[in-house]
Amino acid sequence: MDGSQGSGGTTRGETARLEPYYGGSARTDDDGGDGPPPAVRVRGLWKRFGEQAAVAGIDLEVPAGRFVGLVGPNGAGKTTTLSMVTGLLRPDDGAVQIVGRDVWADPVAVKSRIGVLPEGLRLFERLTGRELLVYTGRLRGLPIAEVERRTGRLLDVLDLSGARHKLVVDYSTGMRKKIGLAAALLHNPEVLFLDEPFEGVDPVSAQVIRGVLERYTATGGTVVFSSHVMELVESLCDWVAVMAGGRIVASGPLADVRGTAPTLQDAFLALVGAERGGGQDLDWLGRGGR
Numbered sequence: 001m002d003g004s005q006g007s008g009g010t011t012r013g014e015t016a017r018l019e020p021y022y023g024g025s026a027r028t029d030d031d032g033g034d035g036p037p038p039a040v041r042v043r044g045l046w047k048r049f050g051e052q053a054a055v056a057g058i059d060l061e062v063p064a065g066r067f068v069g070l071v072g073p074n075g076a077g078k079t080t081t082l083s084m085v086t087g088l089l090r091p092d093d094g095a096v097q098i099v100g101r102d103v104w105a106d107p108v109a110v111k112s113r114i115g116v117l118p119e120g121l122r123l124f125e126r127l128t129g130r131e132l133l134v135y136t137g138r139l140r141g142l143p144i145a146e147v148e149r150r151t152g153r154l155l156d157v158l159d160l161s162g163a164r165h166k167l168v169v170d171y172s173t174g175m176r177k178k179i180g181l182a183a184a185l186l187h188n189p190e191v192l193f194l195d196e197p198f199e200g201v202d203p204v205s206a207q208v209i210r211g212v213l214e215r216y217t218a219t220g221g222t223v224v225f226s227s228h229v230m231e232l233v234e235s236l237c238d239w240v241a242v243m244a245g246g247r248i249v250a251s252g253p254l255a256d257v258r259g260t261a262p263t264l265q266d267a268f269l270a271l272v273g274a275e276r277g278g279g280q281d282l283d284w285l286g287r288g289g290r
């Protein structure tokens, strides 16, 4: 990225110069209130798999321009929620709006405004990293010159330039996350949804991803990411939603959710009703059992 900061005249979708999204721009959305609509608004969202309610009627409102962590124990419903919010999975009931647009009634408008790094990311394995980004950019309707420019910048910033001619199938886990993130950012979305973006990523790559995301939110973008790593969420996020058993058990600014607990981890354990120090029943485990 060149770090240049133009004022005005920058088209949406400029990765190198991520512009604030709402400042001074005319609202096209009708949320009935003052100011911009929330980045995400979820009402009464349900998803059942057989007898089990994976997501049990959640309501959530995520303000725009925040770095949002969606946390919860295994099986809490995070991936199911993110899949429904991003239009990948149809809810049984409920409504989702992204920046004031209904995900299911207005899918094209929503999909042009969001970037998604889903769980179990499936990529075109037989393309090189560069080809994948160029293809994605063209699918997004960007002019080829712009696609080339953004592709070069993203590959540089994400430290993938040396692997740009390598097939994606030969990428490591961390490289796959980074190329997936680049593909999700290419059209400069307003809201970025990332399912476990740091899973399997080494500390150097994690730092690179973190820098890109911090820059993105600093210029007005909204990041919503799921994670189990409380330290990471605490250090990155300014807004948190905690899920357990398919429900939102707390949401709001990080400081409010943490409350008087010393760390987010402590607050999280209290919220989800977990006890520290499990394993008491495993008396055979370790030296004493041999």
Ligand SMILES: Nc1ncnc2c1ncn2[C@@H]1O[C@H](COP(=O)(O)OP(=O)(O)OP(=O)(O)O)[C@@H](O)[C@H]1O
Residues within 6 Å of the ligand: 049, 052, 053, 054, 072, 073, 074, 075, 076, 077, 078, 079, 080, 081
């Ligand atoms: N396609 C499916 N069919 C049946 N059950 C499902 C399906 N997808 C999710 N579930 C169930 O729904 C519940 C929520 O799963 P989900 O993957 O959303 O949780 P999660 O919070 O993302 O978990 P993790 O942190 O372990 O990834 C789990 O009990 C899971 O087994």
